Amino acid sequence: MTEEGTMDLTQEIILQHGRLSPYKGKLENPTVKVKLENPLCGDSLRVDIRIVKDQVVDACFSGEGCLISQAAASLLVGEILRVKNLNKIKKFNEETVFKLLGISLTLSRTQCALLSLRALKKAFKIIP
Numbered sequence: 001m002t003e004e005g006t007m008d009l010t011q012e013i014i015l016q017h018g019r020l021s022p023y024k025g026k027l028e029n030p031t032v033k034v035k036l037e038n039p040l041c042g043d044s045l046r047v048d049i050r051i052v053k054d055q056v057v058d059a060c061f062s063g064e065g066c067l068i069s070q071a072a073a074s075l076l077v078g079e080i081l082r083v084k085n086l087n088k089i090k091k092f093n094e095e096t097v098f099k100l101l102g103i104s105l106t107l108s109r110t111q112c113a114l115l116s117l118r119a120l121k122k123a124f125k126i127i128p
Contacts, residue, residue: 021074
C-alpha cells in the first residue's frame with residue numbers, strides 16, 4: 001500500500017469514528033462519568049466507564065465538537081474496551097492517542113485530540 005493509500009485509510013477511519021462512532025452513547029449506572037469542555041474551541045465530551053474488579057466492562061462517550069475530538073474519543077474508548085485492564089489503561093498517555101489517530105496535528109487540534117485523554121485521567125481520580 002502506498003503512503004498516500006495509508007493516509008486515505010487513516011482519514012477514512014477518522015471520518016467514520018468522528019461521525020458515526022460505535023462507542024457513542026451514555027451508560028446507565030456507570031462507575032464513573034466525567035464531563036469536560038475545551039474552552040478554546042467549545043468541544044464538550046462526557047466519558048462513562050463501568051468497572052468491575054479492576055476491569056472495564058463497558059465504556060462510551062457523548063458530546064459535541066470537531067471531527068478530531070470526536071474521533072479521538074471514539075478511538076480511545078475502543079482501545080479502553082479492547083485493553084479492559086484498569087492498570088494498563090491508567091498508563092495511556094498522549095502518545096497513545098496520537099498513535100490511535102495516526103496523523104500529525106497542529107497545536108490547536110492537539111488540544112482537541114487530547115480532550116478524551118484528559119477526561120480519562122480525571123476519571124482515574126474519581127474511580128473508587
